[in-house]
Amino acid sequence: MESSIVFTISRLSLSPSSKPQALPFQPWKHRTPPPQPPTRVHCHKMYVPGHGASPEKTAAKHLHHFFNFVAVKIVAAQLQSYNPEAYEELMEFVERHPLNDGDKFCADLMRESSRHQKLALRIMEVRSAYCKEDFEWDNLKKVASKMMDESNTRLLRNYIMETSCLDKVK
Amino acid sequence: MESSIVFTISRLSLSPSSKPQALPFQPWKHRTPPPQPPTRVHCHKMYVPGHGASPEKTAAKHLHHFFNFVAVKIVAAQLQSYNPEAYEELMEFVERHPLNDGDKFCADLMRESSRHQKLALRIMEVRSAYCKEDFEWDNLKKVASKMMDESNTRLLRNYIMETSCLDKVK
Numbered sequence: 648m649e650s651s652i653v654f655t656i657s658r659l660s661l662s663p664s665s666k667p668q669a670l671p672f673q674p675w676k677h678r679t680p681p682p683q684p685p686t687r688v689h690c691h692k693m694y695v696p697g698h699g700a701s702p703e704k705t706a707a708k709h710l711h712h713f714f715n716f717v718a719v720k721i722v723a724a725q726l727q728s729y730n731p732e733a734y735e736e737l738m739e740f741v742e743r744h745p746l747n748d749g750d751k752f753c754a755d756l757m758r759e760s761s762r763h764q765k766l767a768l769r770i771m772e773v774r775s776a777y778c779k780e781d782f783e784w785d786n787l788k789k790v791a792s793k794m795m796d797e798s799n800t801r802l803l804r805n806y807i808m809e810t811s812c813l814d815k816v817k
Numbered sequence: 818m819e820s821s822i823v824f825t826i827s828r829l830s831l832s833p834s835s836k837p838q839a840l841p842f843q844p845w846k847h848r849t850p851p852p853q854p855p856t857r858v859h860c861h862k863m864y865v866p867g868h869g870a871s872p873e874k875t876a877a878k879h880l881h882h883f884f885n886f887v888a889v890k891i892v893a894a895q896l897q898s899y900n901p902e903a904y905e906e907l908m909e910f911v912e913r914h915p916l917n918d919g920d921k922f923c924a925d926l927m928r929e930s931s932r933h934q935k936l937a938l939r940i941m942e943v944r945s946a947y948c949k950e951d952f953e954w955d956n957l958k959k960v961a962s963k964m965m966d967e968s969n970t971r972l973l974r975n976y977i978m979e980t981s982c983l984d985k986v987k
Contacts, residue, residue, distance in 0.1 A: 696894040707961040724866040788954045791877040
């Protein structure tokens, strides 16, 4: 059983007025220095345009919904063993309500019935504990960095193999 | 302009054989100790069932696509100021190709033309640098924790206000 968690983020909203503040990659075609204030001297980070919220906040928002999803799984697994009735109620609710918006899911669950309200409170407690205690944040960074290296290597390798084959055919 | 980044994750795949290993929340209805091996004694984490990959790996996968999206924004902003032709080409490609799968986006971009290939290599370089150097991982944890507290408080406050109003009407 698969579920889609949809995260909507603004897409390349580069308004004409947005000013790139750093060009650390291959700055060919050098022009005369543009008439910009020298504020970028002390910032070594790449300029991310068009983000109303910081990238960190956007990422945290995505993770927020993910933690809610994980909390529902945790609570469901706990209930399955010692409270089958509550488990069935939760699963029936999950079937009817998408998990892509964690807060809306909890708000709806809370208003379904007094029994569902208890489930919602428990999910909220679990998602908070999971976010603050159980989730391995350091590991997340390691896994993401490793994934990035592997993906870049795989993309390049596949491309080189593909073009090499084409050359041979020619 | 809005774009949906769709992350598909398995949904509550609780097989009957899955064994909840920790019940840290309100363990009412205590039964006699189940005949399980005492392996859970040393694990204080909540049991997350049905995850083929670890939650950290699933979250890293989501972030991987997000970093690709951010890299496209960064590169586009850089090009906009000193290479308008390349900027136009990139934006035209973005219009035709979704950004929900970062690796597929780069693979397709690489195969579009030799000019697009250079753009793809640059995006791959930027997304790697962004993930490892620019993205504020410590801040991500702080923002996510704060967001969790605020969301839970807001959900409870709204519910209490709603039910209080209903009581007054009665």
